[in-house]
Amino acid sequence: MPLKHQGYFFDMDGILFDSMPWHAEAWEEVMKRHHLDFTARDCYLNEGRTGYDVIHEAITKRNASSERTISKEEIDAIYAEKCAAFQRYGKAAPIKNVACVLQYIHRFNKQIWIVTGSGQQSLFDELDNYFPNIFKRECMITAFDVTKGKPDAEPYLKAWERSGLPKEACCVIENAPLGILSAKRAGLYTIGVNTGILSKDDLLNAGADQVFNDMNELLTFLK
Ligand code: CA
Numbered sequence: 001m002p003l004k005h006q007g008y009f010f011d012m013d014g015i016l017f018d019s020m021p022w023h024a025e026a027w028e029e030v031m032k033r034h035h036l037d038f039t040a041r042d043c044y045l046n047e048g049r050t051g052y053d054v055i056h057e058a059i060t061k062r063n064a065s066s067e068r069t070i071s072k073e074e075i076d077a078i079y080a081e082k083c084a085a086f087q088r089y090g091k092a093a094p095i096k097n098v099a100c101v102l103q104y105i106h107r108f109n110k111q112i113w114i115v116t117g118s119g120q121q122s123l124f125d126e127l128d129n130y131f132p133n134i135f136k137r138e139c140m141i142t143a144f145d146v147t148k149g150k151p152d153a154e155p156y157l158k159a160w161e162r163s164g165l166p167k168e169a170c171c172v173i174e175n176a177p178l179g180i181l182s183a184k185r186a187g188l189y190t191i192g193v194n195t196g197i198l199s200k201d202d203l204l205n206a207g208a209d210q211v212f213n214d215m216n217e218l219l220t221f222l223k
Pocket of ligand 1: 011012013014015047048174175176179
């Protein structure tokens, strides 16, 4: 029988949007401006965490030898710069064939959620353009809804609680090790789709139950 799960929880960057290369560029640019040590590779390794957590860690490292403390306002300001830089890099296209996956699940009236550490309004604004009638605001957990981002279980636990479904009826679609870790900590079945620069083993080692190379392979599996 197709689609054995009742709820499908999609990560956003690297799953819905091919946005990771732009995120990497934007992070590098802004972190450099603030004399924070952060490379494109760090961006991929940290993928899934909230911007706040990423900046907080980088500043803590930079200030380790001083008494200087960090205000929330300082971190928010840097994240705002990062969001602005990301927007300047242009529009992120959808991940190839993810629209087919979403339409297929939607056709069977299953729940479709977004669970993301992102607070990138420019991407939220594109959801309806690229994936019309698929997503509802009440079925989204974003950076604005959680106190602890991925790899903590909170984002996926929150989505699961709000879905009202039993855990065994839920399926997560993730591309990043920390996102997979978050979903597995929440006790959910997790499929990795390897859309970035990491290896298949990176996703399996993070605990993914299945890993596919692209959305076509995922669609074949779901059918
Ligand atoms: Ca992701």
